[in-house]
Amino acid sequence: MKKLSARRRHPLAALVVLLLALAATGGLYAAFAPAEKAQADTSAQSLAIDEGKKLFAVGCSSCHGLNGQGTSDGPSLVGVGSAAVDFQVGTGRMPAQQPGAQVPRKKVIYSQSEIDQLAAFVASLGPGPVVPKPEQYNPSTDPAKNAADISKGGELFRTNCAQCHNFAGQGGALTNGKYAPSLEGVDPKHIYEAMQTGPQNMPSFPDTTMPEEQKRQIVAFVRHTENDEPNPGGLTLGSLGPVTEGLFGWIFGLGVLIVVAIWVAAHTTKAKKS
Numbered sequence: 651m652k653k654l655s656a657r658r659r660h661p662l663a664a665l666v667v668l669l670l671a672l673a674a675t676g677g678l679y680a681a682f683a684p685a686e687k688a689q690a691d692t693s694a695q696s697l698a699i700d701e702g703k704k705l706f707a708v709g710c711s712s713c714h715g716l717n718g719q720g721t722s723d724g725p726s727l728v729g730v731g732s733a734a735v736d737f738q739v740g741t742g743r744m745p746a747q748q749p750g751a752q753v754p755r756k757k758v759i760y761s762q763s764e765i766d767q768l769a770a771f772v773a774s775l776g777p778g779p780v781v782p783k784p785e786q787y788n789p790s791t792d793p794a795k796n797a798a799d800i801s802k803g804g805e806l807f808r809t810n811c812a813q814c815h816n817f818a819g820q821g822g823a824l825t826n827g828k829y830a831p832s833l834e835g836v837d838p839k840h841i842y843e844a845m846q847t848g849p850q851n852m853p854s855f856p857d858t859t860m861p862e863e864q865k866r867q868i869v870a871f872v873r874h875t876e877n878d879e880p881n882p883g884g885l886t887l888g889s890l891g892p893v894t895e896g897l898f899g900w901i902f903g904l905g906v907l908i909v910v911a912i913w914v915a916a917h918t919t920k921a922k923k924s
């Protein structure tokens with residue numbers, strides 16, 4: 651006890667107390683401030699879910715049910731994730747209109763913030779693929795890395811996507827009136843989400859089978875074929891490759907040969923008569 655009171659009178663005692671007090675204040679602040687921010691985040695989140703629920707009740711529940719459980723007119727949305735909503739509503743496919751072989755792209759009727767709210771509501775029904783962040787789908791800012799991504803993406807595209815979307819992403823017909831659409835002008839975010847969620851007849855490519863990095867490379871390739879692919883001129887014939895080129899050869903090439911053959915035949919018979 652004596653020792654302590656002796657120390658209290660030490661000239662540095664006041665300084666030590668001050669430092670301890672400052673450290674305690676700082677520590678308390680650090681302990682409480684992030685908690686407040688996290689609370690603000692969750693309340694913004696639950697607000698978005700509430701707004702999304704209202705929008706959903708008006709625009710989507712007639713087919714998907716009030717709680718997204720699905721009806722005879724639309725599938726359950728439990729566990730499809732925010733990425734599926736961002737894709738389906740962001741490309742105008744949803745809300746669906748006429749029944750048909752496939753729900754087509756249409757004019758988008760919701761604003762991006764409404765789409766985010768709908769997505770937050772559907773994501774709250776069950777865990778699923780999350781809307782990607784720009785750094786996941788935007789091309790690399792380093793030109794050398796981007797060039798490497800494009801060539802790797804081209805390989806991945808030819809093995810995973812070209813059988814339906816064609817080598818240049820121009821799209822093609824599938825069975826029963828379904829089709830793989832052209833990828834021209836599709837937003838990079840929506841290309842990424844299509845791979846995550848596999849809309850309608852398209853298979854999905856989850857991160858377990860196709861890592862994030864590979865999806866980004868495919869997006870880089872698709873954007874590249876559309877914007878910077880050198881075009882040697884002439885008709886592209888839909889960039890369909892040997893099929894249309896061959897068809898062109900058969901119809902025009904053989905057509906010309908037949909005309910020539912008829913012409914030759916007509917001339918030889920005339921020559922005999924005279």
Ligand code: HEC
Binds near residue numbers: 709710734744851
């Ligand atoms: C007229 C009925 C109808 C309405 C209205 C409608 N949908 Fe759909 N929705 C469907 C059908 C049918 C499918 C399944 C399409 C398919 O896969 O062939 C579907 C599929 C979806 C999918 C994809 C599910 C998956 O497995 O990836 C999402 C997400 C979706 N709808 C969200 C919405 C949202 C959000 C709204 C409201 C803005 C909405 N839908 C309005 C009929 C509807």
Ligand code: HEC
Binds near residue numbers: 753807828849
């Ligand atoms: C089995 C055939 C098939 C394969 C393989 C396939 N897709 Fe698709 N894809 C489709 C169909 C069918 C649709 C239309 C779905 C719809 O309208 O909901 C589609 C739609 C898309 C869309 C949406 C386009 C738009 O207009 O909004 C994108 C982007 C896309 N696919 C990218 C890819 C990529 C990238 C790959 C390879 C990783 C791939 N697809 C592999 C059949 C396929």
